[in-house]
Amino acid sequence: MAGSKEIQNRMRSIRDTMKITNAMYMISSSKMKKAKAALERTEPFFVEQQNAVASILEDIPQLDSVFFTRGAGIEAKELRRAYIVVTADKGLAGAYNHNVLKMTEKLLLQGEKNKLYVVGETGRQYFARRGIDMDATFNYTVQSPTLHRSRIIADKVMEDFNLNLVDEFYIVYTKMINAFKMEPQMWKLLPLVRTDFELEEDSAYEETFEYHPSVDAVLEHLVPDIISGYIYGALVESYACEQNSRMIAMQSATDSAHEMLHELEMEYNRSRQAAITQEITEVIAGAKSQKNKNS
Template sequence: MANQQEIQKRMKSIQDTMKITSAMYMISSAKLRSAKQKLENTEPYFYSLQSAMARLLRHIPENNSRYFDQHENIPDNEKKRGYIVITADKGLAGAYNHNVFKLAHELFEQGENNKLFVVGELGRQYFAKEGLAVDEEFKYTVQNPSLHRARVITERVMELYDEGELDEVYIIYTKMENSVTMETEKMRLLPLVREDFTSPIPVDIYQEEIKTNTSLSQILDHVVPNCVNGIIYGALVESFASEHNSRMMAMQAATDSAKDMLAKLSIEYNRVRQGAITQQITEVIGGAKAQKKKKR
């Protein structure tokens, strides 16, 4: 059994760890609120953008835009796919990063012509360790998701798509369903599917006319990159919120475990201390009896 000094050292170490986990919980809580606010502030703009896409598509019966070309003439196993994988820059976030890596591996095994675009330092380290070539890494993005950083990613993948280097573009991110549930998801960015933006309209609903100085297809080619940028930005913010929500849960679990350990160690300490006191009393009584016998 450990002595009093050893138990006190262990309790002090656990208390110091609790201070760290509690501080990390508070930091992640503040960042989570910030991420939710960012998402709420930008959602109306991107919903309006999608609505504008739907209005344009209603007036383009046969759309030949390259952004809607499903490349049906290319066999599925020969398609060139690009994957934007959003991970964290730091650990201590439960299964957040593990779930992203697992899904990315499953998708990579489905084809050979893959390009990997990594957002997050842990993702870069992990894929380098696994021997998977990272085509491009976007630094300083995970902890500060912004429209500018999302636009940098958008411009790169759009460039490769326009040049024919990619047939399909996907983004792997973590969506926060609620305060306790987070799901790792795969979303296709390109090519777009017309049905995702259009819905059946009753015959008695008036459809406005749109008059432009250029063709609607050319306008669509300008709107699509902005729409893709909005989706990427939304995924960045969702992942940022999910990461800190996951870290909050992990730190709360660590703090609760530390409290349980302290309670057990406190009981053990009291037992050891009580045993030491009892032993001292026994020794005093024994010494007193010995002295009494000697006097006789």
């Protein structure tokens, strides 16, 4: 059995760790709330952009644009797909990084012409250790998801798409199902899917419009912003999931620490009782010895 002093030191160390895990829990909770609020503030803007594209598709049902038709007629094994994977910059977030990285690895194995774009330091290190080539990495993005940073990624996406280097773009991120369940998701960025654009009943786009100088020119301005909106939404959703995962991990660590403290307190009490019993035994033995010596 460990000595009382050793047990006290272990208890003190656990209490110090609990202070850290509690602080990390509170910080992650605050960050998650701010991220969700930021997404809610910007969402109406991107919804209206999608409605504008929906209006164009309604006016011109047979629209033939590369933003919708790229890759059509090409066999699946010949498609050049690019996957943008969103990971964290840090660990201590449960299975958050593991799940999205494993999903991306499986997707990369499904074709021979795939490209990989990595957001987050954890993902960059993961693929680097496995010798998997990365076509682009984006640093300092996931810890502060902003529209500016999402546009930087979108600019790279549009550049490679317009240069005909990639047929299809997908973003792999983590979606929050509820407070206790988060799952990796894949969303197709390009080419755009027509069924994703439907006018809402109360939309302002109810009349027929003329497009100057052309529909293609209008789309060239709209599509980059829509892609940026999709990426921004995925970044914020992933960031919220990361913070939620860290909250769960820190709460679990705190609960485990409470259990360890309880067990150590019991062990400490047993140790003290054993020490007191030993002292009493020694006192009694000494008293008996002294009594026998006097008699």
